Amino acid sequence: MTVRSLKTLVTCAAAVSLGLVAVAPAHGVEGPAPDPRDQRAMRDMATAIAVTAKYADERQALKDGYVPQGKECMTNPFGVGAMGYHYVKQANWGSMDPARPTALLYSTEKDRNGRRRLQTVEWMSTDRDQDLKTSDDRPSMFGLPFDGPMPGHWAGMPKHYDLHMWAYKENPAGRFHNWNPALTCPAKAGAPAQPAHAHGH
Numbered sequence: 375m376t377v378r379s380l381k382t383l384v385t386c387a388a389a390v391s392l393g394l395v396a397v398a399p400a401h402g403v404e405g406p407a408p409d410p411r412d413q414r415a416m417r418d419m420a421t422a423i424a425v426t427a428k429y430a431d432e433r434q435a436l437k438d439g440y441v442p443q444g445k446e447c448m449t450n451p452f453g454v455g456a457m458g459y460h461y462v463k464q465a466n467w468g469s470m471d472p473a474r475p476t477a478l479l480y481s482t483e484k485d486r487n488g489r490r491r492l493q494t495v496e497w498m499s500t501d502r503d504q505d506l507k508t509s510d511d512r513p514s515m516f517g518l519p520f521d522g523p524m525p526g527h528w529a530g531m532p533k534h535y536d537l538h539m540w541a542y543k544e545n546p547a548g549r550f551h552n553w554n555p556a557l558t559c560p561a562k563a564g565a566p567a568q569p570a571h572a573h574g575h
Contacts, residue, residue, distance in 0.1 A: 447559035
């Protein structure tokens, strides 16, 4: 990606996000949505998109410390839909900063250069008491509560909260819904696709 095209992408991404101020939630959207009158939420969304636009190039994410977490595409064990592949930056774990997401989620398909496409930005935070029955420490961002608490999705991952923003891929269920019903994970060789991890709505 050239410097010029990267600058264009960042500018367009920020403009699209800022344009959300005037866009009402789509009819029938199930997922949560920030109040478009919440100026801080709109600014924070614009910041998140402007900062992460460079990660449209998967190589930049790897260079900046986002590491593929396992080889499994995360599919919804509760119904239809999927998330894709998680690239996690441990240094950003627990970040409540729109400019420092914990994870980037990439597509199941690859482009002609063999690289995945950026779809989602995600923030994760540890559940303080590691008790799934309590949620008094639930964080929020963009005026929305994080989902959880929920079990970890891979070895060593604690019970936690998370918040997804589908900044680079349309999600029919809503921009901040965990699962995208339009996506599916590829079937494993010789077997039908199976849920990779439990993950709350």
